[in-house]
Amino acid sequence: MARARKLGLHTHHELVALMSTDSPVCRAEGLAAHTQIFVQNGGRPIAATLFQVEGDMLGPDEIGLSESAWAALGAEEGKLVRVSHAPPLESIACVRQRIYGHRLGQRAIAQIVQDVVAGRYSDVHLAAFLTAGAALPLNEDETYFLTKAMVDAGERLSWPEGIVVDKHCVGGLPGNRTTPIIVAIVAARGLTMPKTSSRAITSPAGTADTMETLAPVDLDVAQMREVVATEGGCIAWGGAVRLSPADDIFIGVERALDIDTEGQLVASVLSKKIAAGATHVVIDIPVGPTAKVRSAAAADQLAGRLSAIAARFGVQIECIRTDGNQPVGRAVGPALEALDVLAVLKGEPDAPPDLRDRACLLAGAILELGGAAAAGGGLALAETTLTSGAAWTKFERIRAAQGGARIPPAAALVEEITARHSGRVTHIDNRRIARLAKLAGAPDTPAAGLRLAVRLGDDIAAGQPLLSLYADSQGEMAYALAYAAANPDMIAIAG
Amino acid sequence: MARARKLGLHTHHELVALMSTDSPVCRAEGLAAHTQIFVQNGGRPIAATLFQVEGDMLGPDEIGLSESAWAALGAEEGKLVRVSHAPPLESIACVRQRIYGHRLGQRAIAQIVQDVVAGRYSDVHLAAFLTAGAALPLNEDETYFLTKAMVDAGERLSWPEGIVVDKHCVGGLPGNRTTPIIVAIVAARGLTMPKTSSRAITSPAGTADTMETLAPVDLDVAQMREVVATEGGCIAWGGAVRLSPADDIFIGVERALDIDTEGQLVASVLSKKIAAGATHVVIDIPVGPTAKVRSAAAADQLAGRLSAIAARFGVQIECIRTDGNQPVGRAVGPALEALDVLAVLKGEPDAPPDLRDRACLLAGAILELGGAAAAGGGLALAETTLTSGAAWTKFERIRAAQGGARIPPAAALVEEITARHSGRVTHIDNRRIARLAKLAGAPDTPAAGLRLAVRLGDDIAAGQPLLSLYADSQGEMAYALAYAAANPDMIAIAG
Known part of the structure; x- marks a missing residue:
């Protein structure tokens, strides 16, 4: 037995226990790497990775627990828990x-x-x-089994409506914040779109992070149902409803290894949609040299696999290949992206046209797939819904139903990064743009991020601004500026 | 910049840094999993895995460092180090x-x-x-490149003698402590055998752990040279001379995954031998259902790959298949194994015959390979060297040269584990026997471990002792007894 101590240590999904090198457990286990132990607090034991610590951080009768282990155990400060050797996992x-x-x-x-x-x-x-x-690579059966296992390991929503639409973007494009616009358009046309979105895992903003600067997103299932019943759509954070919880764990490790596999991607996308109760799903597949999918052929293959697996769950999928050569809109970071979204919904003259067009394209496909528009008529209907103000009205109603509109925060500090020489913009590296916005503090600081001043093909002069960096503290700003200085070619200028 | 704090945290090879969630770095990096940062203390920056911690363990301007990171940085308590984002490793x-x-x-x-x-x-x-x-699997070229890279990443010894013999056991057999006996026999016959051995990584005893209960083993290169110059052989801990330092790191992760690959095994074995300056090496390959190598065919294939790669370094190899069905000798654990070794060297009547025979077999092969015995005459010469007392005399001289003989410590506590029913011993699980000895405290508690009372084929009665467990504290003894109770079939009795 050992006395539990909450360390406040964030180790993500991994359950970590710290014990003194002088404790009987550590003396028994020795200093071998990757030791796992069982820790038990009344209920089922959890397996935790054991780290050993010298000195006075912990007494020999204490066990320090990471936040994840603390939550999994339901431990109480100073109360005894049982510690034993972990049998190997079958x-x-x-x-x-x-x-x-x-x-x-x-x-x-x-x-x-x-x-x-x-x-x-x-x-x-x-x-x-x-x-x-x-x-x-996982074959089709394994991909199906993985998708099913990931659905079954979490909650699963169901809706009274026969047709429930959804959308997903395969990812890798900073600023691609079409979801709030699409939900507003589609719900204004009477379709049901109970959208659950993620917070950022490794990106500078998830849709939930962006939407949170515009309205509350921490809805439980009952609240979601209420909003959807009255407005036809919502934009909620999916974390509160625990859809496909394995997904975030896998994604964290995939990012660290920088590997993307088709099977894992298909299971990731579909498990979330199926768990959310969707019946008809449009999938945005951006294609570009620094997007997740790098060729049209790869996009087609992915689309084929997505459709085949979705069909085994009775879900209809339409995949749409889009331009993935550069970020969408101008902004990267929760609050800055939210301003782009508002500009498109309100039809402001300086609204980013690429974000607007992409949102209408995808919304049009959903309107057709969900039966709210005739084949070939979806795009026009989506555009009318936006220009007429109907989408903006619906968005305002959804915000009110989710708890009231919020004004996105503004950052305390802004710095401009300028071109070192003149020429034409030939390449924008999505991955490094995303990393720069993250280092400025996004998404934890919602106002942080960046705003691009240029797009591919622009001719620019030396000294002209390439982007503005937004941060809330000097420390974060300095950290991000150092990264920008070390990576001048993240926006490549030829000539 | 952040103030360095030594945490006393053991994380093995991995360099770990802890920072407060309130620090600018953590705010910039966000809570993403597996974040790496650069930490610099004057010299080259090290890359460390960042964990975040809430509360008062660390201030926002502090960085807590694991023991490995502390050593790699040469940090000083409270002194400033530079922290920056880590560029991706090429x-x-x-x-x-x-x-x-x-x-x-x-x-x-x-x-x-x-x-x-x-x-x-x-x-x-x-x-x-x-x-x-x-x-x-690694092909032959890749295995060669890996072996060479592992040799080059550490120190490399060279010896004035033209022929330098060595031996290695592929492993997985508890109690297989032939090395001290072999070195004594072979050195007594005039061959040069500067043996460097490991401490246990995941096993209950490495040869260095066992030898350390009999004599000092922390020799630096100069001390090793002095012992070898006068005695022809030594049994030193290899860690002080940093031979193939990648090996221990790889082994730790392989154990956690419980994967053994031929390429990695060949590179592991040969990189250590080549770095130690060996020219002629005998390799003991125990074959058995719970040994590392499980069939004669697998042993032959491994032997072929070992010889082929060794030849590319100009090293001559002889592989010997041995019985890997059960532990060797009676004892598992540093001090207990040392007593078995002493019994064989002194020719005591109750010396374990299997340990004696195996040591003579391997020593005989080395004598032939190194040119100290005619082909076919090695085994007899090894046996004579042992029975005549020449090996014991040589061992005593080596111990004196290494700093003086020690008496292996005795454990404070002993518990007997007895048979639950009568029958014949049909199976002994090497892995679980090793784990049991470890849980009793071996090798960190040198006196801890176990002593088997039975061997395969023995007929035993219910209640008869199967093994004795040795530990130094009640906590470790209880931890080990719980494991033994949960695994009654680690010594299987049929009938």
């Missing part, structure tokens, strides 16, 4: 088989996903599972 | 290519190993590299 044997090229069946994949969601997988196990699925 | 792109099936060249593998040794790889990166080499 599902790790399945991961090992998969590494050596044996295909996995439904039961094995379900067990792996359950153990992942329970926090029983350490980072090395997660990395091995994902690497195995990159070295020998 | 060699990770090579790992990614390897995951997707592209073979790696010499330069790429060298860069990966250098980054691993510098602590720049997080656990997820290490797991991905090792998994990729399991999913698509």
